[in-house]
Amino acid sequence: MTEEAQDRPYSKALNQLRDAGLRPTRQRLALAKLLFDRGDRHVTAEILHEEAVASGAYVSLATVYNTLHQFTDVGLLREVVVDSGCAYFDTNITDHYHFFYEEDSRLEDVPSEMVTIHNLPQPPAGNDISRVDVVIRVRSSNGA
Amino acid sequence: MTEEAQDRPYSKALNQLRDAGLRPTRQRLALAKLLFDRGDRHVTAEILHEEAVASGAYVSLATVYNTLHQFTDVGLLREVVVDSGCAYFDTNITDHYHFFYEEDSRLEDVPSEMVTIHNLPQPPAGNDISRVDVVIRVRSSNGA
């Protein structure tokens, strides 16, 4: 990491992209900044696109989709499946689980240390576990 | 339950529908039979539609979708979310988890007794856990 990494506005995102082997284009930098500068986030393509447009970055929705998948492919993001019909991307790529607030379709991280899973069954011979997803679905107590 | 419940071809499905408060139409009976007569199943709308057509029941795909959701609403089915972009329905409505074979997009039940989850975190006050989904994603060991 170079010395100016800490003080240039886009340098953090820039280094992330360089390290991942992705060419740091204007659009990728803008999206990386929105994604990674504010701590852990859970975004959909649509949300991120709105934010990008609102921030003055002219990125098309198609590019947002492509970029989210590229970031996921290189390990900068993780896709979380909680809803058939809407893909969520999580900037927290460490091992962890999720609360899913069904009423407002919102995700929240649950550190993996907070849940203890024992006796996880082995998959049939010839298979490996690639990931264990735990989603704790939550609704407000007093009716919808 | 009436005496003839056990020996008429559609009586099992018929009672399930009656008990659920759904009018036992020809289409619902045919779908219920396909779903519930063969033990635990994980189906997509498309698969079930193909099966229905193959079995000579002329049910439209739209009706299959509607019916799957009606069955889910009355608790005869459970929706399993493993893939944004494709809804799976599980005839096993008891508490259990899933293996998901990523290569062939196939689901397999994991009895809840086979997994021990401790220290499940409480959701923020005012919220209740409606369900805990555990999906063990599996890939074959020797590369894709």
Place this chain on the structure above:
DNA sequence: ATTTGTGCAAATCGTTTGCATCTGA
């Protein structure tokens, strides 16, 4: 007879793709 469900086709939604243009290395 009345209510409820069905079929179809068209509408919708999220997502992906093809291709001409643009841009970073």
Place this chain on the structure above:
DNA sequence: TCAGATGCAAACGATTTGCACAAAT
């Protein structure tokens, strides 16, 4: 320069909806 990225619009697949018709009570 030139491989690789973007933008747009059109294609796409899964799902839903509107409405005229049909079937169950």
